[in-house]
Amino acid sequence: MTDPAATLSIKQRRRAATAASLAASVEWYDYFVFGIAAALVFGKTFFPAANPAAGVLASFATFAVGFLARPIGGIIAGTLGDRRGRKPVLVLAIAVMGLATTGIGLLPAYASIGLAAPLILVLLRLVQGIAVGAQWGGAMLLATEYAPPGKRGLYGSLVQLGVPIGVVLANSVFLIASRVAPPADFLSWAWRLPFLAGVLVLVLAWYIHARVEETPEYRAAEAKLAARQRASSPLRDILRHHLGTVLLAGGSFAVNTATFYILLTGTLDYATRDLGMSRTTVLTATLIISTTQLAVIPFAAGLSDRIGRIRIYAFGAAGLLVWAIPMFLLIDTKSLLWFVVASFVGSLFLSIMYGPQAALFAELFTAKMRYTGASLGYQISAVAGGGLAPFIMVLLLESTGTSMSVSGYIIVLSVISLASIAVLARRARAGAAVPEQATNEPEIPSADRSREAVGDQP
Template sequence: MAELSPTLSTSTRQRRRAATAAALAASVEWYDYFVFGIAAALVFGKTFFPSASPAAGVLASFATFAVGFLARPIGGAIAGNLGDKRGRKPVLVLAVALMGLATTGIGLLPTYASIGIAAPILLVLLRLVQGIAVGAQWGGAMLLATEYAPPGKRGLYGSLVQLGVPIGVVLANSVFLLAAKFAPPSDFLSWAWRIPFLIGILVLGLAWYIHVKVDETPEYLAAEAKLASQQRERGPSPLRQVLRHHLGTVLLAGGSFAVNTATFYILLTGTLDYATRDLGMSRTTVLTATLLISCTQLAIIPLSASLSDRIGRIRIYAFGAVGLLVWAVPMFLLIDTASLLWFVVASFVGSLFLSIMYGPQAALFAELFTPEMRYTGASLGYQLSAVVGGGLAPFVMVLLLEATGTSMSVSAYIIGLAVIALASIAVLAKRARAVPPIPARSTDRAREAVGDQP
């Protein structure tokens, strides 16, 4: 089925405002989400999960980190269903506000020493809210950008939302570095770690801006015009339609991206714990290296997305997946040297392949579904990959290291996910090639995905 395109009346100013709002929403949401991951590696094991064994404390902390990922499909399903029926903008506003409140709440939580078992319980509950919020946010921000995109630039516009990930990483690492620099170690564990979370309250201002200044997307308005609102209320929900008729596409999308999310969180959170606790590297050094490497993604992500607009989403996407498969073993061989230089090289090359794959992903997932069910379908595919890959990755990494005593087990984990990704991509490409030709004026999502532009 052909896609709808933004109307000619959509102004350049509207497009830029929508794209900027989407990028900012993604950045602050991922910042809030990532500060939890950093705190899980450095703080929560000691302050919320005291244990005689440091490894047990870290495992409990990473398990709480993973809880947020389990909640992400719930957020994606609820928000997707509402976003396809009520519009992209109001759901995005709600998701941003919800994340700000949850993150601020974590910053105000008493520790285990103050209120006992209630502390980790409340931490888990707030992490669940974070997961629901980020699950709701990605689809809304991605569609706000891609559905406003001018013809031939859907990949580039979608990458503006993808930039929220490295921007969020840079901001989260920067704030933690500043907190660690200006607070002694004892103060860092007692109160300074809260500063990155308390900043989360500022995102409520962004939610207000999107609500007041950004219009609904042209593609959603065009799709809504085709269906009377009464029919939309009485007809099958977008969630039901996706689960009944497009579940295979959702599973393939999730399978194609799980290796990306897993490797990303292994590099962001898992190696932070591994390098500082097992290899004896400096916390500040590892955080700084991660920050600098994330800055390089700001150039690579839009470059790969723009290239996908020219030669096809799946070609670029598959190249990144192959790179992760090939680099999985050398990456950990270099990290195991405990040398800062080789740690940076290992992380940078891994990050390079992540960025190549991540750039076209928003547009690719959007093009797998029609506007009437796009928020739901794309969100479920993305959040499924987050559960299978990202949420469990740091936890699985610690388990594998404790069980085997070698980082090669983590490399094998990445390779297994990469094989699943390439198999899923191959099926998506085969489906795209099987789509029959359409009129030259139409923009077909399947042919765009493999680079056969009309």
């Protein structure tokens, strides 16, 4: 059967890929400004406490709430996206994220409205979590299902670039805000400016709605999906026949999400509060390091198109295992140079994993259940790894008094990830990446998932 994407023009492919990358970038920007504010602002503004560590723990707990909501967003969006289309769900997710982020920027502090302030903050963070849980699958599929043959990894990496772009944007606006406002004004009002910019994403939501068509693979599947909607549910099929694949996907990515948020928010708190490093210096270093990911992520993804997703993916996970202890030994020197080296190498291994991840997860599931399956796998890893990572890091540091406990935490997650990757690789070699169960799947052509995952070219 002909590839449904084979007749698309270069202009159509580029427009879809650009829209997907922009969608991911603005969503992650909105999501990451919360993480930076959780480390620098929220403990003092919304969770006042005599003990600074208690305020930070409360702030990071609120940060983690968004991760708990992400699987809910993935389930809702996955079901709708597999039944109604990728594009409308993506547009809705972008709009909801923009409104929630703007709401945080307008939220009065604890000193003004008391307990209502942290309660509303938690609710808005939940909405952010639902929105980002819905967004990733839609943006990832918009890019990969428009990809030309043999370039699914590269096109998927354009969505993955949304993470470093979001980090760069979030760090940049916080740096600007901290530069233009004195410390008292920064805590009073300047921190709100990065959140108020969230309303601008509504323009992008309108653009995708008006100018980007539904993905070709979904359109090819739509007629068969409509005929089978009553008899089949993507979520039910996933839970009955593909739950193991979802859990393995989540386990494979846990170390990546945990280490990423440790470097993004955990070390920001640790370096400024415990090591006495300058907030502006640490933000600048994170900003510079994040820009390097813009080159590494597509390089790793393109390489995965040639030699296999899992080989590249596993190399990144193994690198995090090896680097976990040296990374914190270098950070503990309190030297800016060694802090940059430690964070850069860690980010390098993160990028190597993150590049092929979108295509790898897409290739684990057929078109009918891809939004649901890939989203669930990603969001499970976000909850298990990323959401609690800064909170666990503070607990480990406070209880043990040594950063080596954080290194141990990363090592444990690395072992879990490598074990999950090994099982996925064994399934791929056996041709069982997508088990042939009685799932009423439409016969939609896709990349040869089992062969591509281990690097054999069709």
